[in-house]
Amino acid sequence: MASLTVRQLDEKLKKRLRLRAAKNGRSVEDEVRTILRSAAGDEAAFAEVSAAPKPGRKPADAPHILLIIGGGIAAYKSLDLIRRLRERGIAVRVVMTAAAQKFITPLSVGALAGEHPYLDLFDAHSEFDVGHIRLAREPALIVVAPATADLMAKMAHGLADDLASAVLLATDKTILLAPAMNPLMWNNGATRRNIALLKAEDVELVGPNRGEMSESGEAGVGRMAEPLEIVAAAQRLLAPDSGVLAGVRMLVTSGPTHEPIDPVRYIANRSSGKQGHAIAEAAARAGADVTLVSGPVNVPDPRGVNVVKVESAREMLAAVEAALPADVAVFAAAVADWRTAANSREKIKKTGKQSPELALVENPDILSTIAHRKAGRPKLVIGFAAETQHVVEHAKQKLIRKACDWILANDVSPETGIMGGDSNTIHLVTAKSVEDWPPQSKTEVAAALVARIAAALSERT
Numbered sequence: 001m002a003s004l005t006v007r008q009l010d011e012k013l014k015k016r017l018r019l020r021a022a023k024n025g026r027s028v029e030d031e032v033r034t035i036l037r038s039a040a041g042d043e044a045a046f047a048e049v050s051a052a053p054k055p056g057r058k059p060a061d062a063p064h065i066l067l068i069i070g071g072g073i074a075a076y077k078s079l080d081l082i083r084r085l086r087e088r089g090i091a092v093r094v095v096m097t098a099a100a101q102k103f104i105t106p107l108s109v110g111a112l113a114g115e116h117p118y119l120d121l122f123d124a125h126s127e128f129d130v131g132h133i134r135l136a137r138e139p140a141l142i143v144v145a146p147a148t149a150d151l152m153a154k155m156a157h158g159l160a161d162d163l164a165s166a167v168l169l170a171t172d173k174t175i176l177l178a179p180a181m182n183p184l185m186w187n188n189g190a191t192r193r194n195i196a197l198l199k200a201e202d203v204e205l206v207g208p209n210r211g212e213m214s215e216s217g218e219a220g221v222g223r224m225a226e227p228l229e230i231v232a233a234a235q236r237l238l239a240p241d242s243g244v245l246a247g248v249r250m251l252v253t254s255g256p257t258h259e260p261i262d263p264v265r266y267i268a269n270r271s272s273g274k275q276g277h278a279i280a281e282a283a284a285r286a287g288a289d290v291t292l293v294s295g296p297v298n299v300p301d302p303r304g305v306n307v308v309k310v311e312s313a314r315e316m317l318a319a320v321e322a323a324l325p326a327d328v329a330v331f332a333a334a335v336a337d338w339r340t341a342a343n344s345r346e347k348i349k350k351t352g353k354q355s356p357e358l359a360l361v362e363n364p365d366i367l368s369t370i371a372h373r374k375a376g377r378p379k380l381v382i383g384f385a386a387e388t389q390h391v392v393e394h395a396k397q398k399l400i401r402k403a404c405d406w407i408l409a410n411d412v413s414p415e416t417g418i419m420g421g422d423s424n425t426i427h428l429v430t431a432k433s434v435e436d437w438p439p440q441s442k443t444e445v446a447a448a449l450v451a452r453i454a455a456a457l458s459e460r461t
């Protein structure tokens with residue numbers, strides 16, 4: 001029987017074969033074998049060739065993330081996201097929408113992901129080789145970044161007119177969305193309703209953040225979360241128990257302190273402890289070894305956390321020092337700034353003449369004391385700033401004065417409902433930047449903070 005080599009084929013045919021092989025992620029020889037087997041009607045052999053892992057393709061059962069890239073300017077950050085995931089040993093398979101391909105090319109995505117991205121629902125190869133059902137079923141997690149308003153609307157209403165939306169409809173895996181859009185689109189009632197529908201279906205969100213838009217002069221909530229934030233959120237969802245903070249020792253203060261005036265009365269503030277407790281719980285869920293030093297609160301002890309209960313600022317400082325060393329310390333407590341100079345052992349009685357004079361002295365600043373330590377300072381010291389005016393300016397001053405690494409500033413004016421309420425609006429102030437987070441529940445703030453801490457620790461290592 002005469003033998004035929006690829007080299008003997010004419011140039012035009014060789015070029016077409018090379019293109020087809022590149023598109024299918026096969027060697028030219030494998031491509032020829034596949035075509036011949038198919039032409040010979042050898043279905044069993046064809047199936048065998050197709051099922052075998054091809055060079056650069058992941059075996060079907062390799063744990064991987066399916067990244068769906070939507071069509072938005074933030075798609076350029078998805079290239080970095082692929083790189084960051086792979087750096088951490090997470091394999092990535094990519095689906096690009098038609099609009100995404102207007103912003104970045106399949107070639108650059110393929111180069112970073114180590115395999116060609118999937119582009120078309122009706123691509124004969126893609127449908128035969130993997131198909132949208134397998135794309136939907138095999139990953140450990142699906143990440144959509146950027147998640148455009150259009151893609152989220154399709155998801156919310158069950159549309160499936162392209163590969164990305166068909167995969168999202170066909171999956172039973174956890175979906176993490178990293179929305180990115182213009183602030184007006186994000187705040188539009190239709191988007192708000194779609195987000196509510198998706199949250200009700202347990203779809204997870206990371207971001208969007210507040211900041212400058214790519215359109216000049218536009219700013220607001222709508223910037224896609226940074227790649228490292230998305231990585232941290234993905235890792236949290238991939239391994240909620242072993243978690244992104246596994247092995248990290250974390251100290252959290254929470255709640256108000258009560259400063260006694262006499263055995264019956266005390267000075268206090270309106271802190272509920274909801275935010276600090278949520279942070280302790282989120283960190284424990286992420287695998288951290290957490291000690292929570294809490295003032296008197298009415299919220300339940302978080303699960304999986306070592307809780308130390310105190311009353312006064314001085315007791316809180318002593319408990320915090322006893323809980324060190326720690327890798328990370330978050331000071332969320334609303335510590336009373338003053339205590340009475342003399343704590344009466346007996347109940348102070350009314351005399352009917354003049355009211356008692358309460359001389360006050362300043363309490364120790366727990367955050368500042370720990371952040372200024374020469375020895376045994378936690379690697380990451382995070383404070384809060386409860387302000388009623390010039391929120392960010394005051395927070396920046398506190399960051400310097402108290403020598404902490406980050407400050408989570410919030411406006412606690414009564415009209416915000418933050419003190420004691422269930423939601424919070426945070427400005428993350430660091431030495432280098434100020435980041436405005438959207439209004440979200442205290443649980444979501446806790447999850448976002450844990451993701452940031454995990455990202456910062458992994459950056460340092």
Ligand code: CTP
Pocket residue numbers: 253313331332333334335336337363364365366367368382383384385386387398
């Ligand atoms: N803090 C602390 N010990 C104190 C006072 C505050 O550890 N005695 C911590 C808080 O837990 C918070 C940060 O310092 O992380 C800022 O607290 P905040 O109440 O906003 O500021 P104050 O230092 O009390 O300053 P001021 O009341 O003047 O705004």
